[in-house]
Each structure stands twice: as structure tokens, then as C-alpha cells.
Amino acid sequence: MVEPHATAPTLTATAAEPHSVSVLLPLALDVAYDYRVPEGIEVAPGAIVEVPLGQRQVIGVVWGTAEGGIAPARLKDIAAVRAVPRLPASLRALIDWVADYTLASRGAVLRMALSVPDALEPPAPRLGYVLGATPPSKLTPSRARVLAALNDKPAMSAVDLAREASVGVAVVKSLAKSGALIEGPLQRPKPPPAPDPDHPGPTLSPDQIEASNDLVTKVREGGFSVTLLDGVTGSGKTEVYFEAIAAALRAGKQALVLVPEIALTPQWRERFRARFGAAPAEWHSELGSKIRRETWRGVAAGDIAVVVGARSALFLPFPRLGLIVVDEEHESAFKQEDGVIYQARDMAVVRARLAAAPIVLSSATPSLETLANVEAGRYRRLDLPERHGEAELPTIAAIDMRREAPPRGAWLAPPLRQALSETFAAGEQALLFLNRRGYAPLTLCRACGHRMNCPNCTSWLVEHRFAARLSCHHCGFATALPETCPSCGALGRLAACGPGVERLAEEVATLFPEARLALATSDSIATPAEAAALIERIQSRDVDVLIGTQIVAKGHHFPLLTLVGVVDADLGLAGGDLRAAERTFQLLQQVAGRAGRADRRGRVLLQTYMPEHPVMAALISGERDRFLAEEAAQRRAHNLPPFGRLAALIVSARTERDAAETARTLARIARRELGANSSIEVLGPAPAPLALLRGRHRQRLLVKAPKDARLQPPLRRWLAAMKRKAGVAIQVDVDPYSFL
Numbered sequence: 001m002v003e004p005h006a007t008a009p010t011l012t013a014t015a016a017e018p019h020s021v022s023v024l025l026p027l028a029l030d031v032a033y034d035y036r037v038p039e040g041i042e043v044a045p046g047a048i049v050e051v052p053l054g055q056r057q058v059i060g061v062v063w064g065t066a067e068g069g070i071a072p073a074r075l076k077d078i079a080a081v082r083a084v085p086r087l088p089a090s091l092r093a094l095i096d097w098v099a100d101y102t103l104a105s106r107g108a109v110l111r112m113a114l115s116v117p118d119a120l121e122p123p124a125p126r127l128g129y130v131l132g133a134t135p136p137s138k139l140t141p142s143r144a145r146v147l148a149a150l151n152d153k154p155a156m157s158a159v160d161l162a163r164e165a166s167v168g169v170a171v172v173k174s175l176a177k178s179g180a181l182i183e184g185p186l187q188r189p190k191p192p193p194a195p196d197p198d199h200p201g202p203t204l205s206p207d208q209i210e211a212s213n214d215l216v217t218k219v220r221e222g223g224f225s226v227t228l229l230d231g232v233t234g235s236g237k238t239e240v241y242f243e244a245i246a247a248a249l250r251a252g253k254q255a256l257v258l259v260p261e262i263a264l265t266p267q268w269r270e271r272f273r274a275r276f277g278a279a280p281a282e283w284h285s286e287l288g289s290k291i292r293r294e295t296w297r298g299v300a301a302g303d304i305a306v307v308v309g310a311r312s313a314l315f316l317p318f319p320r321l322g323l324i325v326v327d328e329e330h331e332s333a334f335k336q337e338d339g340v341i342y343q344a345r346d347m348a349v350v351r352a353r354l355a356a357a358p359i360v361l362s363s364a365t366p367s368l369e370t371l372a373n374v375e376a377g378r379y380r381r382l383d384l385p386e387r388h389g390e391a392e393l394p395t396i397a398a399i400d401m402r403r404e405a406p407p408r409g410a411w412l413a414p415p416l417r418q419a420l421s422e423t424f425a426a427g428e429q430a431l432l433f434l435n436r437r438g439y440a441p442l443t444l445c446r447a448c449g450h451r452m453n454c455p456n457c458t459s460w461l462v463e464h465r466f467a468a469r470l471s472c473h474h475c476g477f478a479t480a481l482p483e484t485c486p487s488c489g490a491l492g493r494l495a496a497c498g499p500g501v502e503r504l505a506e507e508v509a510t511l512f513p514e515a516r517l518a519l520a521t522s523d524s525i526a527t528p529a530e531a532a533a534l535i536e537r538i539q540s541r542d543v544d545v546l547i548g549t550q551i552v553a554k555g556h557h558f559p560l561l562t563l564v565g566v567v568d569a570d571l572g573l574a575g576g577d578l579r580a581a582e583r584t585f586q587l588l589q590q591v592a593g594r595a596g597r598a599d600r601r602g603r604v605l606l607q608t609y610m611p612e613h614p615v616m617a618a619l620i621s622g623e624r625d626r627f628l629a630e631e632a633a634q635r636r637a638h639n640l641p642p643f644g645r646l647a648a649l650i651v652s653a654r655t656e657r658d659a660a661e662t663a664r665t666l667a668r669i670a671r672r673e674l675g676a677n678s679s680i681e682v683l684g685p686a687p688a689p690l691a692l693l694r695g696r697h698r699q700r701l702l703v704k705a706p707k708d709a710r711l712q713p714p715l716r717r718w719l720a721a722m723k724r725k726a727g728v729a730i731q732v733d734v735d736p737y738s739f740l
């Protein structure tokens with residue numbers, strides 16, 4: 001059913017003007033082209049149409065009134081209007097907004113909203129069989145069963161009919177051929193059960209009730225608001241925002257939940273089902289095209305009420321959006337780093353505003369961006385200061401690696417080994433966290449010092465021992481581990497340096513041969529099904545020790561997990577990333593939050609060479625807010641985000657010279673325009689830390705401005721003034737999170 005959106009006016013011709021409209025195409029184009037609306041066709045903004053483009057016929061979306069500038073007689077006609085719901089106004093406004101903010105072309109942003117071309121086809125009528133007028137000439141027992149199965153029934157598919165009558169499909173087909181069965185339209189398959197807001201859920205604690213009532217009120221009132229749901233790990237933030245979703249459902253509205261990792265969804269999905277009696281629709285890139293098509297259509301038609309998804313779910317065509325939740329809002333996974341470069345959390349706030357809906361940002365370790373908005377009074381804040389039920393927060397302590405060094409060639413210090421054996425003896429589970437995939441991050445020749453580097457990138461090749469390969473984590477290049485050094489030819493002198501999770505697993509297996517261990521990295525857990533299987537193994541006590549990267553840090557709840565060992569707490573602090581300390585704190589706090597989530601108290605041990613570092617000190621003392629305040633003060637002092645603005649310009653080319661020349665020209669244009677007194681500063685160009693990536697040489701410029709400056713207009717002018725050499729690309733990253 002195509003439901004017209006109440007607010008969309010029909011664009012009609014006036015007497016003077018011929019009737020034409022602008023149509024945005026999902027191609028890398030910023031402009032919308034004008035097309036004529038032929039007689040007898042009516043279109044409104046958001047209508048999905050077919051239009052001619054050169055020799056081709058392409059899909060586009062009616063964006064507004066014609067831009068003009070082309071003689072009406074020369075305009076081409078819209079070829080057809082698709083019988084699918086129009087893109088809602090709030091989504092179209094979001095597309096314009098995102099394009100304007102990120103400097104991506106509007107067409108490229110539209111393409112994210114039309115990512116399932118199939119969904120725009122009219123649904124094919126599905127046919128099955130009903131009884132025909134001619135009885136079959138020969139009535140075998142199996143034929144008789146088929147006819148009996150259909151008696152007085154609506155059409156059934158050949159497969160269903162064969163199953164019902166316990167015959168082969170061939171029997172059905174031969175009856176159809178003889179005319180005893182004829183084709184008839186199948187009834188639409190029953191939609192999956194909808195989430196029920198009145199399904200009995202858990203009883204909330206007084207703190208939880210207070211927070212959820214507040215959110216429920218916001219959802220009922222409608223209108224735009226942003227609320228930070230700030231609660232320690234295990235405080236029940238999920239249960240609280242479920243009540244906001246229930247309120248949206250009761251009001252007949254749709255709700256969108258954005259999560260940072262698809263690996264989070266299996267457990268989340270179960271909890272959702274427990275609360276609402278039915279599963280939510282899911283949206284992420286791993287899903288097949290059929291399910292994506294059904295979901296896109298269901299959302300557009302308003303039949304699907306709740307979607308949980310990765311950042312791309314933000315561009316689904318919700319006509320009645322009544323609530324957005326961003327879970328783990330501080331996660332950098334919300335930043336899309338290629339194609340259209342955008343921060344999905346921030347754009348979710350924009351979509352909520354455009355849809356006049358409340359949005360909830362949930363986290364135990366909110367980002368400084370969000371906290372700054374709370375301080376400025378733009379966002380509201382709700383606190384959940386305690387873990388639910390009997391659970392207490394874990395104790396966190398440092399292991400000073402300068403004093404308690406592990407044995408040579410090993411990575412676990414004596415106190416952590418001791419803690420592991422105590423945990424196993426108590427029949428409890430442990431998590432060892434090391435944010436490094438593979439066996440070893442570096443392979444070095446002991447004879448000549450040669451390092452095994454990626455030929456396409458400025459990076460070391462990481463040994464993956466299980467796969468027996470050296471591979472590049474940036475471009476995917478992989479090669480077998482050679483026997484001789486490619487530089488000096490020495491035989492058998494290549495040595496693994498440093499630990500990855502695979503190497504750690506080896507150490508644990510040697511130390512605790514009885515312990516059942518599981519690895520969790522993006523190599524071993526690539527799909528939601530694999531994640532679900534692992535979670536099942538942990539919950540059913542088939543695992544004593546889980547060794548994993550950041551994919552185990554989030555969301556999961558394992559009642560028996562009482563020990564968390566962070567193998568290299570300092571890992572994220574290296575490098576010049578402005579958010580290094582904030583991110584390390586968030587990540588380690590999240591990992592620590594996996595310990596002792598039920599009735600047994602958990603403990604966390606951080607292996608570090610700098611226990612006095614503010615990040616370690618804050619984790620140990622639990623003084624989160626003091627740490628964040630100090631971090632914020634430093635950023636403010638340097639006009640860095642969230643107290644100032646940044647944009648990165650990344651120039652890449654096949655040769656080092658092209659990249660460097662283009663970057664210098666760009667810097668010159670920018671500096672000349674800004675002059676001496678501008679509050680906007682241009683830093684660089686300089687070779688990027690990843691100076692070579694996928695075979696392209698890269699240079700970076702950083703543009704820095706006060707919070708109240710708008711960076712987009714000057715960026716646009718500089719880029720417009722650039723003459724581009726073939727093969728040279730300039731990427732714009734507004735609000736950069738990666739400085740590689």
C-alpha cells in the first residue's frame with residue numbers, strides 16, 4: 001500500500017510555467033536535474049521516479065520545484081513514477097543537511113538512502129495454485145491428496161501444497177499442466193509479529209523508573225530533545241530506554257536504535273524479545289538483499305516499528321519516527337571513514353531534530369562532545385549511578401610492569417597469572433583483553449634488522465599464525481611467511497615481535513593446559529551468527545577464558561565472568577591522536593565493565609608501564625568525572641574539539657610528488673584567502689602517518705577554527721579553486737576522528 005505523506009504538497013504547474021521538477025539522482029552529483037512532468041502524471045517531493053540520463057534510464061527522487069536555467073522545451077520527461085512510498089521530508093532534509101555539512105555530494109548521500117534498489121521495484125505479484133474447473137483424467141491417491149488439501153482454501157504455493165499433501169512437487173505441477181489446478185494470487189505472507197509494548201518486562205528499580213518516566217514523557221510529548229542517559233556499566237540503561245521505545249510504540253510511532261557493532265546485537269536482540277515478545281527488525285551490511293528489501297519496504301510503509309542497526313540505518317525512510325536511541329554513543333565506530341565521511345551519532349541528532357523527535361544517547365563513558373553539550377545546556381542528562389540488583393562495580397588495580405615483569409618471551413605478569421589460576425579454581429571465567437589481532441604485530445630479521453612491511457602501505461605486516469600468513473590490516477595484502485629474509489637472505493632468522501591475541505592464547509594454553517579458551521576477534525567472529533554461537537558457549541560455561549580484542553569490550557553480560565586482565569593498557573595511548581586518552585579510558589572502562597556483572601564481585605587488572613598516567617589513575621580510583629574535566633580543560637585551552645572545530649583534508653595520489661604538490665597548492669590557496677588575521681588556521685601539509693595507503697601516497701592538512709566559525713564555506717571555495725590533476729584525490733573529513 002502506498003501511503004501519501006500528509007505534508008507533501010503536489011507540485012503543480014501554474015499557467016505561465018510548464019510543469020517541471022528537480023530530480024536528485026543517487027550518483028556522485030551535487031545538483032538535482034530538472035525534468036518535465038508529463039501530462040497525467042502527478043508527483044510530489046520525495047516521489048521515486050525513473051528518468052532518462054544520457055542513453056540510460058535511472059532512478060531518482062523528486063527533490064523540489066525545478067531549479068530553472070534550462071529552456072523548458074529542452075527538458076526531458078519523467079518516464080515513470082514508482083508505486084512505492086515517497087521518501088519522507090525529514091529524510092530528504094537530512095540528506096541535504098549531511099551533504100552540506102560533510103561536503104559530500106547530495107547524490108552520494110542519497111545513494112545511502114537508496115542502498116537497496118530492489119526495494120524500489122513494485123513488489124512482484126506472487127502466484128500459487130487454486131482448484132481449476134477440469135478434474136484430472138486420472139486420479140491417483142497422491143493427486144487426490146493434493147486436491148483434498150486445496151479444498152476450499154486460498155491459493156498455496158507448489159512447495160507448500162506438496163508438503164501439505166505429502167507428495168512431490170512434480171505431482172502438483174502435473175495437475176497444473178492438466179488444468180486441474182490453476183494459478184491464483186497468493187495472500188501476502190503474514191508479517192512477523194510486532195513488538196508489543198505491553199508484553200510483561202522486568203520490574204524496574206526506583207532509579208530506573210525515574211529515568212524511564214522522564215524519557216517516556218519526552219516521547220509522549222514529542223518534539224525534539226536530546227537526553228544523555230549516563231549510567232555505569234550494568235545499571236540497566238537498556239531496560240530504561242526500552243520503556244521509551246514502548247512509549248513510541250504506544251503512540252503509533254517508529255523507533256530507531258543505532259548500535260556501534262553488529263556483534264552486539266544477538267544478546268541485545270534476546271533482551272528486546274524478552275521485553276517486547278518479538279524481535280526488532282535489523283539493519284546492517286551483513287544482511288542479505290532479500291531481507292534488506294523487505295525491511296526497507298516495511299519501514300517505508302510504516303509496518304516495521306522498531307529497527308536496530310548500524311550507522312547506515314540512519315538513512316532508512318521512517319515516515320513516523322518517534323524516537324532515536326544511540327547506544328554506546330561514545331563509540332568511534334559511529335564515524336564512517338570512507339565514502340561519505342560522517343559521524344552517525346551527530347547526524348542522528350540532526351535527524352531527530354528534523355523529524356521533531358526525541359533522541360537518547362546512552363553510555364557509561366560519554367564522549368567529551370556530548371558532555372560539552374550537556375554543560376552548555378543543549379542536551380539533558382539522566383543518571384543511573386548504580387549497578388542493578390546485587391551487582392557491584394569491579395575493583396580495578398594496576399600491575400606495574402616495570403616491577404612485575406613477565407618472564408622473557410611471555411606477556412602475562414605473575415599477579416595476572418595468579419589471578420587467572422584463582423579464577424579457574426573458583427569455577428569462574430576470565431577475559432584477557434588485548435586490542436591486537438593476529439599473532440605478532442611485527443616480524444623482524446634477526447640477522448639484518450629488516451622489518452616485514454606492506455608493499456602498499458606504511459605499515460608492518462601482522463603475522464596470523466592460524467592462517468599461516470602475514471597480512472596488512474590496512475589494505476588486506478597477504479603473503480606466506482617466507483623462510484628466508486627478503487632483504488639479506490638469511491635462513492630461519494625471521495622472528496615474531498610483540499604479542500597479538502593468538503600469541504597470548506598460546507601462552508595461556510601453555511600455562512593452563514586444562515583451561516578451555518576461546519578467541520574473539522574480527523577474524524574469528526565475522527557474523528552475528530558466529531557472535532551468537534560464542535556467546536552461547538560462554539553462557540553455558542564451555543569457556544574458561546576468553547581472549548579478545550575490542551569486539552568483546554561492549555554490551556555483553558556474562559554472569560560468571562569475574563576477572564578481566566588488560567594485557568597492554570598503554571596500547572592506545574601511543575601516537576598523537578587528540579582523543580587517545582579519552583578513548584583509552586572509554587575502552588578500558590567498557591572492558592572493565594564486563595567483570596562481575598552478577599552476584600560475584602569482579603576484579604580488573606591493568607598491565608601498564610605507567611600506573612601514574614591520568615587514565616590509569618582515573619580507572620583505578622573511579623574518578624571518571626575528574627578525569628573528563630581535566631581532559632576537557634586541556635582541550636579547551638588548545639581550542640580543540642569539542643571546544644573548537646577541525647577539518648582534515650587528505651590529498652592522495654599515485655606519486656609522492658603529485659600528492660605533495662597538490663597539498664602545497666591547496667594550503668597556499670587557503671592561506672592566501674584567509675590572510676593574516678583569520679581565526680581559521682591551516683596546519684600542514686605533512687605526509688600522513690600512513691603516508692602510503694593501498695598504494696597511494698598521502699598528505700594531510702588540518703584546518704582549525706573556533707567553535708563559532710563555519711568551516712564549510714571556505715573549504716568549498718578552496719576546493720573549487722583547485723585545478724585537479726588526473727588521479728589526484730582530495731578527501732574532506734569534517735570533525736575527524738582518525739588522524740592517520
Ligand code: ADP
Pocket residue numbers: 202203204205208231232233234235236237238239240271388557
Ligand atoms: P547497561 O546497559 O547499563 O550496562 P544493562 O541494561 O545491560 O546495563 O543491564 C545489565 C544487566 O542487568 C542485564 O543483564 C539486565 O538484564 C539486568 N537488569 C537491568 N535492569 C534490570 C531489572 N530492572 N530487572 C532485571 N534485570 C535487570
Ligand code: ZN
Pocket residue numbers: 454455456457459472473474475476477694
Ligand atoms: Zn597494506
